[in-house]
Amino acid sequence: MDNNTEGEAIEFHGDEEIIEVIDLNDTEPCPEDLADDLQDVGFEDAEADDDEGWETEDEMEAEAQQDDSELTFSKHTGSVFCVSLDPATNSLAVTGGQDDKAYVWRVSDGEVLLECTGHKDSVSCAMFSHDSSLVASGDMSGLIKVWRVESKEEIWSFEVGDLEWLEWHPCAPVLLAGTDDGSVWMWKIPSGHSKTLQSPGCQATCGKVLPDGKRAVVGYEDGSVRVWDLKHGSAVHVIKGQDGYLGALTCLACNKDGSLVLTGSMGGCSKLINTATGKVVGVFSREEGKAKGPKNEGESNSVESVGFCNILPLVAVAYLDGTLSIYDLSAQVQRHRCQHEAGIVHLRWEESSSVVSTSSLDGVLRLWDARSGNLLSEYHGHTEEIFDFTINREASLAVTASADNRAKVFCLQRPDR
Incomplete structure (x- = not known):
């Protein structure tokens, strides 16, 4: 080292000869030097000047996960399969989920009023009775429980075969259920007195008590539809064969007075049935509801949800391929096709308007104007598909x-409000 010129250093590697001569007066700044220099920088001013070009991690996450909801109910530890509002006040919701539980909670603040436990499988059905005094919860294994909301006590339970659907009578404490073996059960609550509607030997896939409270319409896996007299337990009309479907029924809905029922099937066809005569009075074909594109016979495009508009002669049919078709009942022609990027799971008409709402596999709730076919608004917040949703009477809120x-x-919120 004594032979080095001033300002130079020799770098050694083990026993090797000199590898490199480094000018110590001309070295790159070390981290300590940079730290000293940065002390003189006005970070507050610089941050203010450059703020428009930067996003914090929280801001980027908020942008990626937009949430338009007012309240999130997060008590469930698995997927939430069903939701219903109490018909008396619309202030309470009941939800059922994969965690084998149902919860009754207040919509305004999410406070839990009742936890429905004791189920053996995912709770796929949960709903209030007509006067909101009772709530029924049913799991996929067929265990059904009824709870009194005010006292928070379980007052009745019964076990059937695998449960397909559950439905309260519109004006009496009577509960109906459809099962995998095709049976339709009817119980008076809380006495438990029961009646069974005869099975055709296949799954009872969907059912609805008509507004008169005297009849029920049930759709089956074999493509047939039956209109039942509840008092006598007999089938008034059986729609099958050419008038029925080739595939299983997936959904059904009735108009306000119960004179018409709209049904949907796995095959993508929807039929309108007169409940007084049992006659098919309208057919809305799968091809009319399909989005434009190459025809693919192997493509499944089932009808996932149907519904009637209360104020105009319109019906809506939602398809798995993401098409929402609005049909004119009088002319039986398609008026509008509203396309979604993902398959539609459920639709609901507002009670007193021509607005129809849809939920889809992309986790977005959408509102459509059936008069024009225009999209009114979208509501984001879920990160997975929306299985079910409901809207209050005033159409001021939705629960998903x-x-x-x-x-x-x-x-x-809509522009017309």
Whole structure:
């Protein structure tokens, strides 16, 4: 080292000869030097000047996960399959989920009023009785329980075969259920007195008590539809064969007075049935409801949900391929096709308007104007598909149930309000 020129250093590697001569007066700044220099920088001013070009991690996450909801109910530890509002006040919701539980909670603040436990499988059905005094919860294994909301006590339970659907009578404490073996059960609650509607030997896939309270319409896996007299337990009309479907029924809905029933099937066809005569009075074909594109006979495009508009002669049919078709009942022609990017799971008409809402596999709730076919608004917040949703009477809020283990409350805002 004594032979080095001033300002130079020799770098050694083990026993090797000199590898490199480094000018110590001309070295790159070390981290300590940079730290000293940065002390003189006005970070507050620089941050203010450059703020528009940067996003914090929280801001980026908020942008990626937009949430338009007013309240999130997060008590469930699995997917939330169903939701219903109490018909008396619309202030309470009941949700059922994959965690084998149902919860009754207040829509305004999410407070749990009743936890429905004791189920053996996912709770796929949960709903209030006509006067909101009772709530029924049913799991996929067929265990059904009824709870008194005010006292928070279980007052009745019964076990059937695998449960397909559950439905309260519109004006009496009577509960109906359809099962995998095709039976339709009817119980008086809480006495438990029961009656069974005869099975055709296949799954009872969907059912609805008509507004008169005297009849029920049930759809089956074999493509048949039956209109039942509840008092006598007999089938008034059987729609099958050419008038029925080739595939299983997936959904059905009735108009306000119960004179018409709209049904949907796995094959993508929807039929309108007169409940007084049992005659098919309208057919809305799969091809009319399909989005434009190459025809693919192997493509499944089932009807996932149907519904009637209360104020106009319109019906809506939602397809798995993401098409929402609005049909004119008088002319039986398609008026509008509203396309979604993902398959539609459920639709609901507002009670006193021409607005129809849809939930889809992309986790978005959408509102459509059936008069024009225009999209009115979208509501984001779920990270998985929305399995079910409901809207209050005033159409001011919606409550959703999703595979992301959450139920959410959305305040519905539209330009016409």
